[in-house]
Amino acid sequence: MKITRLLALGACCILICSARAAKSHTSMDTITNKQRVLSFYKQIVGQRKTELIPQFIVEDYKQHSPAVKQGRVGIAEMVNYLKALPSPPESAKSPIVRAIQDGDLVVTHLDVQFMGRRMAVIDLFKLKDGMLTEHWDAIQPLPDESGKTITATNGTTEIDHNASAEDSRVIVDQFYKAIVNKRSAHQFIDTVYVEHDASVIASGVGLAGYLSEPDRSVKIHRLIAEGDFVVVQSQFCKGEKTFVFYEIFRVAKGKIAEHWSVEQVVPDDVKAEDMF
Structure with missing residues (x-):
């Protein structure tokens, strides 16, 4: 697997633990698209449950990340690679810093530690009827920010839903x-x-x-x-x-x-x- 594919793994979702609750066992018509995406991170990526891919990803899933194959096969390939790596400890902090939903679009902002590198990642998913149909992303390696008060990913995380x-x-x-x-x-x-x-x-x-x-x-x-x-x-x-x-x-x-x-x-x- 090429290093570009490894970076794509970091972008697509990466070693997710259960720090952010996603109501994965709730009826699909009562959960939000954001919860559905977080559940995808948790179950498919974090827990490596490739058998659940058809429950989250449409067959003709459109992938805009150039290092990842189209369709379900691209997701399955990445998760199978993750299976060969050590699982993150239960105490691991979730890399998901922010999650923003607007209709059928969900954006996640991640701070990822992967193979000794730290990366800022933004994933954008499109959903239809609770299924992920399309994905875009960007990945940026980060320098050492030790001791800095303001970093590339810290700051406000909670959304003010009273704001328009x-x-x-x-x-x-x-x-x-x-x-x-x-x-x-x-x-x-x-x-x-x-x-x-x-x-x-x-x-x-x-x-x-x-x-x-x-x-x-x-x-x-x-x-x-x-x-x-x-x-x-x-x-x-x-x-x-x-x-x-x-x-x-x-x-x-x-x-x-x-x-x-x-x-x-x-x-x-x-x-x-x-x-x-």
Whole structure:
């Protein structure tokens, strides 16, 4: 198995323990899509139950991760590989940091330790009638963040369900329209917002300035919102490279209050559109 496939394992779900309860034995018509995804992580990946794959994955499952085969066979291949590895201890912390649901779409944000490497991962699943039908992802290796107060994945995890998802979506949509149209976007960002992207921090120009760099062109594919959290799935070109880019925004009082991101370069032998 190639190292790219190992990274895909890290992305797709990886050594999940039971830290996040997923109501796997609840009637399928009473659980949310988010619970269904978490149950998939727990039973299929964490507990390596390949026999349950047909209960979670449609036969024509569409896979946008270039290192994983299409359909159920790709999931089965990854889980069978995991079976050859030591199981995580019962006390292991779940790598799932955030889970966001918007209709038939579910996003998970993971902090993964795999084969001595730490990676930030964002998975995006589409579901129909409780079955996973489609998957996208991005994986970004992380540096040592020991001793840092703000890291790539820490910060707010709980969704404020009293907040309007549509209002949050509008704020992020307006922010990105300003970015794409080369207008000022600083007014959408709180003066004390928390930035988790090390590249944005290192740039010294803030989030709006970083995303507006002259050599960066952006294309938005999806905005996914739940409560005060909004996920943006996009691609950007920089130099001769195209990147898959996922961002998570937390909105508070009409401003962007917190921001995380995961980016991955599109492999040279892969069409960018195939990853969206």
